[in-house]
Amino acid sequence: MKKKFRKLISRTEFYIALVFLALCLLIQLRSGQFFTPNNIVDILSALVVPGIFAVGAFMVIISGGFDVSFPALASLTSFVTTKVLLDAGWQGGVWLPFLIALVLGALLGAFNGLFIGYFELPAMIVTLGSSSFFKGLMQGALNSKQLAVIPVGMRSFGTSALFVAKNVESGLTSRMPTTFLVLAGVLLVTWFLLNRTMFGRGIYAIGGNPVSAHRAGFNVRRTRFLLLVYVGMISALAGLCRVCMMQQMHPTNMLGMEMNVIAGVVLGGTAIIGGAGTLFGCMLGTGLIVLVENSMILIGIPTVWKDAFVGALIVIGTGISAFQVNRARRAGLRNVRKGAAL
Amino acid sequence: MKKTLALLLSLLLMFSCVAALADGYEIVVVPKDESNPWFVRMKTGVDEYAAAHPEDTIYQKGTPEIDATLQYQLVMDLVAQEVDAICVVPVDLASIEPALKAAMDAGIVVIAHEGAALENVDYDIEAFNNELYGAFIMDNLAAAMGEEGLYTTMVADLTNGSHNEWADGGVKRAGEPYPGMTLLADEPRVESHDNGDIAYNVAKELFKKYPDLKGVMGTSSFDAPGIARAIEELGLSGKVFTAGTGMPGDNAALLKSGAVQYLTLWDPALAGQAMVALAQKVLNGEAVAAPLDLGVEGYGALEFKAGSDTVLEGQGWITITAENVDSFGF
Numbered sequence: 001m002k003k004k005f006r007k008l009i010s011r012t013e014f015y016i017a018l019v020f021l022a023l024c025l026l027i028q029l030r031s032g033q034f035f036t037p038n039n040i041v042d043i044l045s046a047l048v049v050p051g052i053f054a055v056g057a058f059m060v061i062i063s064g065g066f067d068v069s070f071p072a073l074a075s076l077t078s079f080v081t082t083k084v085l086l087d088a089g090w091q092g093g094v095w096l097p098f099l100i101a102l103v104l105g106a107l108l109g110a111f112n113g114l115f116i117g118y119f120e121l122p123a124m125i126v127t128l129g130s131s132s133f134f135k136g137l138m139q140g141a142l143n144s145k146q147l148a149v150i151p152v153g154m155r156s157f158g159t160s161a162l163f164v165a166k167n168v169e170s171g172l173t174s175r176m177p178t179t180f181l182v183l184a185g186v187l188l189v190t191w192f193l194l195n196r197t198m199f200g201r202g203i204y205a206i207g208g209n210p211v212s213a214h215r216a217g218f219n220v221r222r223t224r225f226l227l228l229v230y231v232g233m234i235s236a237l238a239g240l241c242r243v244c245m246m247q248q249m250h251p252t253n254m255l256g257m258e259m260n261v262i263a264g265v266v267l268g269g270t271a272i273i274g275g276a277g278t279l280f281g282c283m284l285g286t287g288l289i290v291l292v293e294n295s296m297i298l299i300g301i302p303t304v305w306k307d308a309f310v311g312a313l314i315v316i317g318t319g320i321s322a323f324q325v326n327r328a329r330r331a332g333l334r335n336v337r338k339g340a341a342l
Numbered sequence: 343m344k345k346t347l348a349l350l351l352s353l354l355l356m357f358s359c360v361a362a363l364a365d366g367y368e369i370v371v372v373p374k375d376e377s378n379p380w381f382v383r384m385k386t387g388v389d390e391y392a393a394a395h396p397e398d399t400i401y402q403k404g405t406p407e408i409d410a411t412l413q414y415q416l417v418m419d420l421v422a423q424e425v426d427a428i429c430v431v432p433v434d435l436a437s438i439e440p441a442l443k444a445a446m447d448a449g450i451v452v453i454a455h456e457g458a459a460l461e462n463v464d465y466d467i468e469a470f471n472n473e474l475y476g477a478f479i480m481d482n483l484a485a486a487m488g489e490e491g492l493y494t495t496m497v498a499d500l501t502n503g504s505h506n507e508w509a510d511g512g513v514k515r516a517g518e519p520y521p522g523m524t525l526l527a528d529e530p531r532v533e534s535h536d537n538g539d540i541a542y543n544v545a546k547e548l549f550k551k552y553p554d555l556k557g558v559m560g561t562s563s564f565d566a567p568g569i570a571r572a573i574e575e576l577g578l579s580g581k582v583f584t585a586g587t588g589m590p591g592d593n594a595a596l597l598k599s600g601a602v603q604y605l606t607l608w609d610p611a612l613a614g615q616a617m618v619a620l621a622q623k624v625l626n627g628e629a630v631a632a633p634l635d636l637g638v639e640g641y642g643a644l645e646f647k648a649g650s651d652t653v654l655e656g657q658g659w660i661t662i663t664a665e666n667v668d669s670f671g672f
Contacts, residue, residue, distance in 0.1 A: 031550070031551050033550045033551060036550075038550070038576075039550060042543075042546055042550075046543055146592060148589075148591050148592035148593070148594075149595075170550070170553055171577065172549065172550065172576045172577060172578070173575070173576060173577040174546075174575060174576065175575055242539070246538060246539055246542075247571075247595075248538070248592065250537075250538060250564075253537055253538065253539060293543075294543050294547060295547070296547075297529060297532070297544065297547040297548055297551055298547055298550065298551050300528065300551075302529075303500065303529065303531060303532050303533055304500060306533070
């Protein structure tokens, strides 16, 4: 029992969960509105898009790199998907938009993967470049403009609800969007990949040490390439979900999200240098950022101080996480040395 | 010899005058580009005006795409063709200045729109004064709210110039004719970062925290549509209201569903007509003094911008409702 507890308090997720809980209580105290059905649904609904993005960013960080191109990739794929289907007058269901987005996402992901995996260039540098490239392609070559109307299938999917939460006291209602299932699906598939397949083990191994991973028999290049393809696909899903939920396509709306998404992943205890981190922690960190961003008014922080407050939380939170991760790593090394001495 | 030359010259002068009289003046409107729906709408207005004034040759001529260099060349071509007046909506202020200078040196009348900082112009017309436009948004919000209740304002960023001027104007207006309207003291101004999704989430928070809140004044073109989505989802349609800037094409569905009653904007068709009317006035040698009546709706009492003798400000705002939203074509 004591051992279990010690193990628990040594984990970063434990502290993030504590902060999360404290924040929830603070919001409840200040507004009396946190633990209402519609508010919880609002937060979950706001989590869908950053949550899916975070899964992609998380996987790349685990493999020892940073992907900053996912907002641009999502914008480009969802713009093309929406535009093509609008021009074709698509009246059918939402399966085709998802199919197109997935294919395009895989293609653009492969573009990243080619440079990162096979040419062995640093992910951050490649994705900084490809981010500009995707943006430029969208704004220059495709002459992107806001699309005020989206295909009817996407529209009805984006506004459909799993259930409607109602606050009995205030009478306010909030929709639990069907797109939440996309987040759940992505989490499920990713959890399986990371924890139950050699591909997933390979990602962790490469993040820990690419040379050792190679020696151990992992195909480092192919693993990195496939990883970026997969991340491209789920980023494209996030973009499409955003368009469906907003009921319009705005080309620059998602750009700039990468900073807070990556901050959330690191906040959740993912090692910045790669090799360690859990999906649960990743979602906890992202949830914390989404919670803070969408509760400033409820807490009663003046608008002028909002950015400062979110920034401080990111600095302090990621600092604690990074410290915890480092401590765990040093402890691990000590144990290894002890083992060697014996 | 001198006499003959003088005679010839005066004959030529007379002839050219006669020619000019016969054809009237040639007035050209140069938009930022030809394909943008905003300027297609402007062309509709200019063509209408031309049909009503057959004495002059009035038309709009634009470049196929938004490009400062192409616009410069187009204006230079018009100078070479010796048109009488050029009405321009500049793409880039700095790069169009030399062309406008060449036009003015050639005696061509130059009128601009959305170019308040231009130097080489006779006049620049702005659709409205920022403070008064804010007051107009407030009028719309007050009408929706039944002239009473708690309200707040939303801007893209607290550092944005014009949005905050609009919001200030709105708050000022609410104090005067609407004693029942109260500004939410805890959150007098919130931000949307020009992002419809943020506007939507911020509005949801506001309505949760302040159940008495009855209205939100939007400024950025993403504000009111985003707030309207929140109103619709929270089940507050008919109880809580929003008004603000918005493009008709993007918001037709929201207006028709009743989630938002009024959006405000200025009409490019009328702005185009106002430029041409002012060019005619200058060409005819009429005095340009405030308040200036151009005979165009919303441009009936133009005033000079404070501290300027070239920038004229109108009251060229319009209200977009479910009824007229489809009539703009943009």
